[in-house]
Amino acid sequence: MKNNISSNAYKLIKRKKYKKAKNYLLNNTSKLNHNAEALSMLAFANIFLKDFSAAEEVSRKALREDSFCINATLAKGYISLYNGHRENALREYFRILDLSPDNKIASDNIERIRFLTNNAKGNEIKPRPYLLGKKEFSILKFLIIIPIVFILSLGSYLIIDRVYPMIKYVLLDREQKELREKLENVYLFEGLEEGKIPESAKSPTYSPREVAEMFDKAKKNMRSASVNEAVMIINGALESDINDYLKERFRVLKNFVIAPDYNIFKESPNYLTVVKNYNLYEGGFIKWKADVSGISKTNIDGIPKNKARLLIYDNNGKEIVGVADLIYSQNISLETKSHIEVYAKILGYDNLSRAVLLDTQIIKHLPNKK
Missing domain, CATH: 1.25.40.10 (Tetratricopeptide repeat domain)
Incomplete structure (x- = not known):
């Protein structure tokens, strides 16, 4: 100027x-x-x-x-x-x-x-x-900030290293970073990334804008690791009366769901909530305490697996509220009467056996109940 x-x-x-x-x-x-x-x-x-x-x-x-x-x-x-x-x-x-x-x-x-x-x-x-435009880089401000950043970094490191040693690696989670980068290029309306919402997106229940808001909210929850909420939004959309093209876009979005980190996952629904809404929770994640009541062999897509029948406890770990079938790899050691905490993905619900179907992420052995 x-x-x-x-x-x-x-x-x-x-x-x-x-x-x-x-x-x-x-x-x-x-x-x-x-x-x-x-x-x-x-x-x-x-x-x-x-x-x-x-x-x-x-x-x-x-x-x-x-x-x-x-x-x-x-x-x-x-x-x-x-x-x-x-x-x-x-x-x-x-x-x-x-x-x-x-x-x-x-x-x-x-x-x-x-x-x-x-x-x-x-x-x-x-x-x-x-x-x-972007904020210009200032050498003077940078020199002032260096000691502040150093002190904060040292403090953060000490907290992470001594208080939360189990979650330290989460901060550098490469998979989560890659997911966020890929998510940026997933849109509800391919070729209309600039924000237009076609009238063809309307359904008897939802307006085009409401469908777009559901999609964007699911993306936002996935970026912030609120995976179960994202899964529920996606499954709700798949069960709704939106058209087949839009449902396929929600299925594509679901492909980007990855398991939250075990050490910081605190959004687990309880057993009874999942049973009542298993269609909405399919593809979500749980962390439950359970007893192993039986082990058998099974086959998933041609791959030999083990299946454990679990007796699931309530949130207080006192009362058994239901059963689940846990699919896990043959290289994992698990015995009957074991008391465990299982972190798993929800595959669905078997109406015949009245059991929630789970796919193992992590099994943590706990002291057996007396």
Whole structure:
């Protein structure tokens, strides 16, 4: 920015002094008029102050003064995005790249729009990165932060190493990281990642937006390791009256479900809850205490396995509330009358034997009950 008024306003905006920046510009009316950059800064300030009608008017005025003003185009693009017009916003950002191919803010904004969820609302889209770009790296701030980070890191390490030694490796869980990266590219409507929701997505029960919200909520829960809640949303969608294409997209999403870490998994439903809602919990995970009452052989997809009949305890570990059949590998040692804690995936429910079907993740041997 070549002129002082726009440069000074920009500095105030960077420091989050939006009201002060607006007043500064309005108090310099003689310099503001016919100054595209200064008008752009006024549009920026209005956007941060959530006065979007004023911001739109000022950005248009700035572009009338200089149709090649990049900051005015950034403001216009964000206003379109806020109002739900993603295609218009993309058009403005591509126009900036035509004028300035190396413009990092515009290219980053195009990527940000690509990864917006289908139902993202305007007030959920923060304007700062879209107008000012990523935060610039400051050597001075970095030097100040180094000792603080060191102290916090040392404290965190001591807590993890001494208080929670069993969950230390979870923080570097490669599988979870890869899952989150892949999830970003899973959409409910393939080819419509920019957020359009076709009317064909409606069903007798759900509107297209409600279906999109279910899908996005399931994704969000999977990213935050709330796997059982995600599984219940997906299974609910599969049992609903949405069309076959949408059901297939939910099945694809379910393929990305992986077991939460045993050491921090605390969302286990109790046995009776699973029995009452086994269709919703299929593919979810449990952690139950049980006694082994019998062991037999079985075959799963041509692979020899063992099957243990379990007597499942209530949450207090006192009363037996039901039975489950646990599938486990032949290289795992398990004996009858063993008292265990089992962490497993729910495969379904056998109505004939009235047993929950489980696939072993981890078996922890506990002292036998007296």
